[in-house]
Amino acid sequence: MRDMPPQSPEFPELFLDGYSTESLKVMARRRGWRDATGAGKMELIAFLKDRLFSRPANHCLIRSLPPRQQHLLAALKARGGKADLVTLSATASGDSAEVAADVRDLVELGLMLYPPRAEKGRKHHLGQCPRVWLDPSAAEALATASAECGRPKLLATPPTQIHEAFPGLLLADMVLVLNSLAGTQVPPPTEDLRGGRPWREMARRLLVPPEETGDRDLLPPRLAFIYALLVEMNLVRVHAGFLVAAPEAGLLFHGDRAVLHSAAFSAWQKTQAWNEFQRISELLPRPIPDEALGLHTPSAGKVSRARGKVLAVLRRFAPTHWYAFSSLARELKVHDPDFLIQRGDDGRHGGTTYRGFGQRGRNNTVLPLNLTEDWDRVEGRFLARLLLEPFHWLGIVRLGYQLSPNEDASQVDAFALTTAGAYLLGLATGYPDGRAESVPLLVQPDFSVLCLAPAPDTGMLHDLCAFADYQGGDRVARFRLCRESVQRGCHQGWSAESITRILTDATGGTLPQNIAASIQEWEEAFRRFRIIRGVALVEDPYGLMAASPHAAELEKAAGGQLAPDLRRVPRGGKSTLSAALRGARIPIRHLDYAAGPGRVLTFDEEDGITCSPRGDDWLTRSLLARIARPVDGEPGRWRLDPRRVRAAAVDGVSADEMVRALSERSRGTGPEIRLAITAWSREAAGVSVAKVSLFTCQEQELREMILAVPELAAEMEEQIADDTFVVRAGRMTALRRGLKARGVRLRHDGSLRGRTAPSDMATGPAAGIDPLPFRWRRGTKGEASAATSSAQLRFLLLRAIQARRKVRVEMCREGEALYRSRQLAPLVLDGSVLTAACLENGGRWTFHLDQIRSVELLAGRFTT
Amino acid sequence: MARIPQKPEPAVLLHENLTLMEMDRPGQMAELRALPAFRAALVKVLDPCTVVLDGRHLSDLMASLNKHGHHPRILAEDMEE
Numbered sequence: 001m002r003d004m005p006p007q008s009p010e011f012p013e014l015f016l017d018g019y020s021t022e023s024l025k026v027m028a029r030r031r032g033w034r035d036a037t038g039a040g041k042m043e044l045i046a047f048l049k050d051r052l053f054s055r056p057a058n059h060c061l062i063r064s065l066p067p068r069q070q071h072l073l074a075a076l077k078a079r080g081g082k083a084d085l086v087t088l089s090a091t092a093s094g095d096s097a098e099v100a101a102d103v104r105d106l107v108e109l110g111l112m113l114y115p116p117r118a119e120k121g122r123k124h125h126l127g128q129c130p131r132v133w134l135d136p137s138a139a140e141a142l143a144t145a146s147a148e149c150g151r152p153k154l155l156a157t158p159p160t161q162i163h164e165a166f167p168g169l170l171l172a173d174m175v176l177v178l179n180s181l182a183g184t185q186v187p188p189p190t191e192d193l194r195g196g197r198p199w200r201e202m203a204r205r206l207l208v209p210p211e212e213t214g215d216r217d218l219l220p221p222r223l224a225f226i227y228a229l230l231v232e233m234n235l236v237r238v239h240a241g242f243l244v245a246a247p248e249a250g251l252l253f254h255g256d257r258a259v260l261h262s263a264a265f266s267a268w269q270k271t272q273a274w275n276e277f278q279r280i281s282e283l284l285p286r287p288i289p290d291e292a293l294g295l296h297t298p299s300a301g302k303v304s305r306a307r308g309k310v311l312a313v314l315r316r317f318a319p320t321h322w323y324a325f326s327s328l329a330r331e332l333k334v335h336d337p338d339f340l341i342q343r344g345d346d347g348r349h350g351g352t353t354y355r356g357f358g359q360r361g362r363n364n365t366v367l368p369l370n371l372t373e374d375w376d377r378v379e380g381r382f383l384a385r386l387l388l389e390p391f392h393w394l395g396i397v398r399l400g401y402q403l404s405p406n407e408d409a410s411q412v413d414a415f416a417l418t419t420a421g422a423y424l425l426g427l428a429t430g431y432p433d434g435r436a437e438s439v440p441l442l443v444q445p446d447f448s449v450l451c452l453a454p455a456p457d458t459g460m461l462h463d464l465c466a467f468a469d470y471q472g473g474d475r476v477a478r479f480r481l482c483r484e485s486v487q488r489g490c491h492q493g494w495s496a497e498s499i500t501r502i503l504t505d506a507t508g509g510t511l512p513q514n515i516a517a518s519i520q521e522w523e524e525a526f527r528r529f530r531i532i533r534g535v536a537l538v539e540d541p542y543g544l545m546a547a548s549p550h551a552a553e554l555e556k557a558a559g560g561q562l563a564p565d566l567r568r569v570p571r572g573g574k575s576t577l578s579a580a581l582r583g584a585r586i587p588i589r590h591l592d593y594a595a596g597p598g599r600v601l602t603f604d605e606e607d608g609i610t611c612s613p614r615g616d617d618w619l620t621r622s623l624l625a626r627i628a629r630p631v632d633g634e635p636g637r638w639r640l641d642p643r644r645v646r647a648a649a650v651d652g653v654s655a656d657e658m659v660r661a662l663s664e665r666s667r668g669t670g671p672e673i674r675l676a677i678t679a680w681s682r683e684a685a686g687v688s689v690a691k692v693s694l695f696t697c698q699e700q701e702l703r704e705m706i707l708a709v710p711e712l713a714a715e716m717e718e719q720i721a722d723d724t725f726v727v728r729a730g731r732m733t734a735l736r737r738g739l740k741a742r743g744v745r746l747r748h749d750g751s752l753r754g755r756t757a758p759s760d761m762a763t764g765p766a767a768g769i770d771p772l773p774f775r776w777r778r779g780t781k782g783e784a785s786a787a788t789s790s791a792q793l794r795f796l797l798l799r800a801i802q803a804r805r806k807v808r809v810e811m812c813r814e815g816e817a818l819y820r821s822r823q824l825a826p827l828v829l830d831g832s833v834l835t836a837a838c839l840e841n842g843g844r845w846t847f848h849l850d851q852i853r854s855v856e857l858l859a860g861r862f863t864t
Numbered sequence: 865m866a867r868i869p870q871k872p873e874p875a876v877l878l879h880e881n882l883t884l885m886e887m888d889r890p891g892q893m894a895e896l897r898a899l900p901a902f903r904a905a906l907v908k909v910l911d912p913c914t915v916v917l918d919g920r921h922l923s924d925l926m927a928s929l930n931k932h933g934h935h936p937r938i939l940a941e942d943m944e945e
Binding site for chain 2: 527534577591
């Protein structure tokens with residue numbers, strides 16, 4: 001005891017409270033100090049501090065410790081030298097009792113400390129677990145020890161089975177999904193990524209294998225992931241309840257592949273529409289008795305932040321080398337065990353089990369998971385899910401298996417960062433050249449297009465989707481050229497020439513002749529109408545040109561003949577014709593339809609209009625003929641006609657437009673004429689001040705069922721919104737009674753108050769009205785008027801258009817008396833004009849509703 | 865009594881800056897006449913395949929035609945192919 005140092009004044013209070021006499025005895029005994037009890041406590045501690053807790057001594061001591069104790073010290077250091085026992089224990093593997101014994105040993109060895117009495121008392125008062133601190137001298141020693149550990153250790157032997165990463169495949173799928181939304185009406189999936197039939201069809205078309213989900217309505221994971229990326233990248237947006245592709249998507253897909261890949265990677269880090277934690281099938285929600293304590297279930301925002309923390313740790317791994325999955329888990333366990341779920345003693349996250357979820361047991365029972373022992377079952381599974389899905393889909397890692405992957409594919413043995421992954425993580429500057437994957441297209445004479453590259457160029461794929469139908473494919477993407485697809489491309493601005501050029505370039509100059517000819521033919525059929533502006537015509541109503549001795553020259557200058565007295569002046573030939581006419585001394589009157597003649601109309605006191613000979617151009621005559629009728633025996637005299645004004649109003653010409661056209665050609669329209677036109681137009685439009693009754697039903701299914709009942713549908717005057725109808729005057733009570741008889745009650749404002757199940761509609765007290773509510777035929781419903789029949793036909797056709805149901809229609813062509821029965825796909829109902837595609841002999845037909853005698857909704861559906 | 869306008873002098877009429885619509889077969893006229901926007905824009909029928917349109921109604925007509933699946937080419941006389 002002679003060499004004991006004197007008491008040091010700066011000796012910390014911590015040491016006095018941190019070690020019990022028994023601890024010091026143990027330390028002394030372990031260090032071979034036999035006479036600890038006899039010496040003074042202060043002297044003993046001072047001696048231990050100088051001699052036993054010095055940095056070299058601790059360094060040797062740490063190296064001699066068992067691995068788990070070394071791991072606990074490293075984890076404590078990674079957390080800044082302070083941690084509560086729950087968090088610290090969670091980072092170590094093994095039985096909790098063994099871990100607790102290790103912690104106790106470390107405290108006894110002086111490498112870990114309990115905090116000063118004040119803090120310890122406060123924590124104990126709160127009923128939380130005690131904290132431990134890392135001894136400062138041990139921390140110094142640990143720095144050298146951890147430096148020896150260095151970077152994660154490489155896998156000794158490469159895995160036997162490797163799942164390669166194809167970063168371009170995800171980008172190609174993004175193009176295909178985005179183009180699947182173009183031109184169709186796909187509603188967005190719900191927040192829990194449930195979609196309807198359009199999404200199922202899209203998944204089937206993209207050949208996403210029917211993955212583990214048994215829920216048909218749930219989007220397949222890869223499709224849901226791509227949707228989340230597209231939303232985060234603002235490439236799709238919702239318009240009128242449906243998803244539409246953003247026009248700038250083309251620029252992104254045609255741009256640099258590295259930029260597109262980085263954008264997708266960045267979108268994944270930020271997205272909250274995709275949640276990897278919810279993808280862990282082994283975990284189930286578990287209700288807790290006291291919700292005030294808070295849940296450990298991570299929110300979407302926390303999952304998003306956890307991705308960033310995992311990526312930060314992943315940067316410690318060298319690219320292209322194989323590492324065991326356990327090494328990634330160990331790195332996270334040591335450096336940031338709370339990267340996903342916060343443990344600790346802040347009162348809200350305390351406790352011993354994960355709150356809010358648990359382990360799936362037999363028969364879907366939920367078993368509790370321990371906060372200190374089950375890190376691998378929660379955070380470890382989250383890590384595995386990250387590797388298996390987003391990392392692998394994005395092409396960041398290749399996956400390796402020592403044996404064949406198990407059935408649920410929820411485990412992975414090894415991983416290696418790809419070069420693309422290294423670029424995305426900032427570990428490398430060069431992006432792997434994607435042009436190596438650009439394999440030529442194969443266009444075959446049977447109109448199929450094969451894309452042989454495993455990860456084709458996204459720009460070319462985007463172009464191809466515009467004018468060809470994707471037919472699916474695994475490693476080889478199959479497309480098909482058809483009339484509809486090419487015309488769809490024409491609608492987006494493609495021409496036969498540009499389509500042919502793209503295909504010729506992509507195939508290396510070998511495009512079958514029949515393909516090029518068909519594309520040309522389809523484009524011409526698409527553009528069968530031509531509108532030509534700025535045309536000049538010459539009219540010779542008095543036969544002056546034919547009577548002239550220079551008739552041959554004049555006719556040559558006047559151009560091709562359109563009608564007996566009408567010729568179309570060739571392009572740039574107006575001056576030549578004018579000179580020829582002047583040479584032949586034939587007077588010319590110029591009628592410019594861009595400017596229009598001014599002051600050619602005068603108005604009488606009542607409804608008479610006089611047109612001067614200068615205003616005898618076609619447009620003025622057409623305007624006059626639209627609203628007035630010529631007076632017999634008085635050339636140039638017109639009289640306003642209410643029927644013609646109403647007909648013009650029905651055609652969509654507004655009263656203002658009619659009055660303006662007259663004003664432009666006169667010194668101002670007379671007030672009587674203006675008032676008359678306005679009044680007659682409003683009359684035609686049915687505008688009047690009246691008290692109307694509205695019926696509102698926001699449930700589409702119920703609304704359709706109500707409209708399918710002819711007696712109820714006949715009470716509706718007009719549909720003014722998706723869910724609102726004007727009820728026929730004086731029929732509200734009848735409608736209310738009819739609905740009540742079927743179990744549906746209305747509020748005073750016409751909206752629904754309550755109802756029984758929709759299935760009761762058919763068996764209500766007044767059932768048996770119409771056993772076939774999906775069919776309507778004119779003239780067979782007894783008292784049904786022509787207007788009622790038209791309304792019924794319109795309701796059925798609207799319903800068929802909304803539900804994409806095929807219909808069988810009996811109609812006759814204009815001027816014919818014979819009715820034909822055709823199976824149609826109704827597309828648009830514009831007022832009383834129906835446009836439909838014939839499903840029997842092709843073609844697109846347009847009918848007026850009056851030409852239709854009956855409509856029957858068929859069970860089958862059509863797609864556009 | 866209203867004033868009776870004078871009879872115009874005999875002359876050759878040169879109609880300039882017209883908007884023509886050409887169809888590839890005569891039957892299409894009846895199909896187009898079902899559209900209110902076409903009826904509103906129609907000025908004169910020159911022959912079964914050619915009509916004169918009111919240029920001010922062209923945007924409404926195009927919207928209606930596109931809605932019904934028709935996509936006519938719009939050309940200017942001085943730019944025509």
